[in-house]
Amino acid sequence: MNEAAAALRTPPPVVAADAAAEAEPRARRAKLRCRDFHFYYGDFHALKGINLSFEEGAVTALIGPSGCGKSTLLRSFNRMHDLYPGTRYEGEVVMEPYGVNIVDRRVDAMAVRMRVGMVFQKPNPFPKSIYENVAYGLRLRGERRRAVLDEKVEAALRGAALWDEVKDRLREPGTALSGGQQQRLCIARAMATDPEVILFDEPTSALDPVATAKIEDLVQQLAGRVTVVIVTHNMQQAARVSQYTAFMYLGEVVEFGETGQIFTAPRVQRTQDYITGRFG
Amino acid sequence: MAGETTTPAHTVRSYDQDLRRLRDMVARMGGLAERQVADATTALIRRDTELAAEVVRRDAELDRLEREIEAFCVRLLALRQPMAQDLRLIVGAMKIAHALERIGDYARNAAKRAIVLAEQPPIGSLNGFQRMARLVQENLKGAMDALVHDDATRADEVWASDQSVDEIYNGIFRELLTHMMEDPRNITAATHLLFIAKNLERIGDHATNIAETVHYAVRGDTLPEERPKADSSASAVVRPPGD
Numbered sequence: 001m002n003e004a005a006a007a008l009r010t011p012p013p014v015v016a017a018d019a020a021a022e023a024e025p026r027a028r029r030a031k032l033r034c035r036d037f038h039f040y041y042g043d044f045h046a047l048k049g050i051n052l053s054f055e056e057g058a059v060t061a062l063i064g065p066s067g068c069g070k071s072t073l074l075r076s077f078n079r080m081h082d083l084y085p086g087t088r089y090e091g092e093v094v095m096e097p098y099g100v101n102i103v104d105r106r107v108d109a110m111a112v113r114m115r116v117g118m119v120f121q122k123p124n125p126f127p128k129s130i131y132e133n134v135a136y137g138l139r140l141r142g143e144r145r146r147a148v149l150d151e152k153v154e155a156a157l158r159g160a161a162l163w164d165e166v167k168d169r170l171r172e173p174g175t176a177l178s179g180g181q182q183q184r185l186c187i188a189r190a191m192a193t194d195p196e197v198i199l200f201d202e203p204t205s206a207l208d209p210v211a212t213a214k215i216e217d218l219v220q221q222l223a224g225r226v227t228v229v230i231v232t233h234n235m236q237q238a239a240r241v242s243q244y245t246a247f248m249y250l251g252e253v254v255e256f257g258e259t260g261q262i263f264t265a266p267r268v269q270r271t272q273d274y275i276t277g278r279f280g
Numbered sequence: 281m282a283g284e285t286t287t288p289a290h291t292v293r294s295y296d297q298d299l300r301r302l303r304d305m306v307a308r309m310g311g312l313a314e315r316q317v318a319d320a321t322t323a324l325i326r327r328d329t330e331l332a333a334e335v336v337r338r339d340a341e342l343d344r345l346e347r348e349i350e351a352f353c354v355r356l357l358a359l360r361q362p363m364a365q366d367l368r369l370i371v372g373a374m375k376i377a378h379a380l381e382r383i384g385d386y387a388r389n390a391a392k393r394a395i396v397l398a399e400q401p402p403i404g405s406l407n408g409f410q411r412m413a414r415l416v417q418e419n420l421k422g423a424m425d426a427l428v429h430d431d432a433t434r435a436d437e438v439w440a441s442d443q444s445v446d447e448i449y450n451g452i453f454r455e456l457l458t459h460m461m462e463d464p465r466n467i468t469a470a471t472h473l474l475f476i477a478k479n480l481e482r483i484g485d486h487a488t489n490i491a492e493t494v495h496y497a498v499r500g501d502t503l504p505e506e507r508p509k510a511d512s513s514a515s516a517v518v519r520p521p522g523d
Contacts, residue, residue, distance in 0.1 A: 236361055263363050265500025275363040277295065278288045 031056040031096055031197060031227040032077065037103070038090035039072055039081070046072045048251040049091070054197075054244075056096070059219060059228040061238035061259065064248035065279060070231045073248070074199050077102065077229065078116040079109040095197070114141070117190030121202040123182030125174030125189075130157075130166050133174040133185055137193040152192055160188035161218055180211025187218060191226075198222060200230040204237065216241050235275055239263045247271045287365070295360055299369065302352060303428065306373050306380075309345040310424035313380045314417055316342070316387035317483055321413035324394040324476060325406050332398075335391035342384035349377040365500070372497035376427065379486040379493075383420070386479040386486075393472040400469040403459050409473075412448040412480050419445070419487040423494060432498040438491035439503055445484040446512075452477045453513040 030053035039047035062070035081087040089103035102112045134153045157163040162184040204212040219241045246256040255271040266272045290296045323332035353374045419438045426435035456470040
């Protein structure tokens with residue numbers, strides 16, 4: 001981890017370190033906890049009672065065939081569905097610290113998005129300069145001090161392994177970058193505001209293998225500092241970057257486990273059929 | 281879990297063909313190894329030097345098959361990126377091919393000694409060898425059947441049944457020491473026989489290793505580290521007469 005990456009680090013979580021967690025180094029603290037979580041698109045029951053915990057600082061992959069609900073679940077975590085009418089959340093997604101139920105409509109969606117960043121399938125830089133793309137979230141938070149902005153933009157770009165490639169062209173439009181660079185710019189943008197969780201929705205499906213490897217490396221660098229949830233159709237990618245994997249099917253979690261276990265010895269036949277390529 | 285229930289076919293059909301081919305190759309190698317053990321034993325009992333020489337010659341085929349299986353497995357790992365049961369089968373096939381190659385070496389070594397023994401005056405009865413060879417072959421066959429049929433229960437039976445092989449080996453060990461003490465002219469033959477017995481015992485151990493590998497390939501968990509063992513020859517002591 002380089003210095004700049006360290007500068008990106010979120011302040012230590014305000015979780016009361018209880019004695020047990022201290023004594024047991026492998027004790028897992030959940031950052032996000034879904035409890036009997038349901039989601040509806042109008043009449044369509046897309047998520048059916050999800051119970052799943054996401055370990056703080058770990059990378060958790062969500063895999064499953066198209067339509068299984070993995071992206072729907074991911075998008076619930078930063079209240080993306082609020083943007084569309086007729087959607088409904090039921091149950092809880094509790095985020096620590098503070099134990100906020102982030103899918104409660106009474107909780108401000110903007111406040112949730114401040115804590116939970118997102119990177120999408122297709123890189124979507126704003127039609128602004130590279131610098132302004134990264135500074136955008138900071139400005140939104142009311143940061144106006146030039147020195148602070150400069151520092152944070154640089155740190156975020158370094159953290160996204162993009163600084164060396166763009167430091168001399170910060171005023172150029174973000175859209176002028178290559179696909180892989182644009183995606184790293186989006187990661188820098190998401191990281192600039194020090195989120196606690198970052199969601200990746202198939203972040204490399206539009207990228208070549210070299211750009212993909214850079215993003216995967218970045219995802220692993222982020223682990224430990226932020227909690228990462230990644231949706232991917234590429235099983236090898238899930239195996240490479242994550243510590244935990246959840247296999248979803250028809251709106252339910254079929255199996256959740258340590259990634260090594262899921263890919264070598266899954267316990268549920270349906271998981272096995274899917275990851276070995278025997279699915280329907 | 282998986283393996284013992286019916287497993288659906290892969291969406292990519294050529295992958296299924298590859299895995300079937302791998303199973304066939306390992307089964308063929310297993311069959312050849314079984315035959316080598318059987319023929320080496322027959323050559324010993326019948327003092328048949330021609331058959332023994334045939335066993336020695338045929339070992340090259342096992343070595344070739346091992347290399348072929350290994351290369352095919354590496355290719356499958358690179359090209360198919362196998363997961364779960366497929367991954368376990370491929371890694372298991374490599375380990376099993378290696379064990380079968382070792383078994384072949386032990387059989388070849390026993391056959392070489394059978395050629396020497398045919399020139400020596402016979403000592404004692406070879407009943408123990410026959411029983412031991414039969415048990416070892418049963419275990420080897422059982423382990424290979426377990427692989428072919430994805431049958432973890434069968435593998436577990438083999439894994440637990442090596443004990444009687446060890447017991448016969450101990451008996452042979454003691455008997456041969458006695459022959460050597462009775463008459464030093466028996467030492468050449470008895471020593472060769474002792475090595476053959478040890479070879480059979482090692483073949484039995486490899487059969488149980490194969491069974492362990494099959495269990496893992498089918499179930500995805502590992503058998504306990506300690507298996508029933510009865511080989512006590514490592515601590516055996518005999519006192520020469522008159523001592």
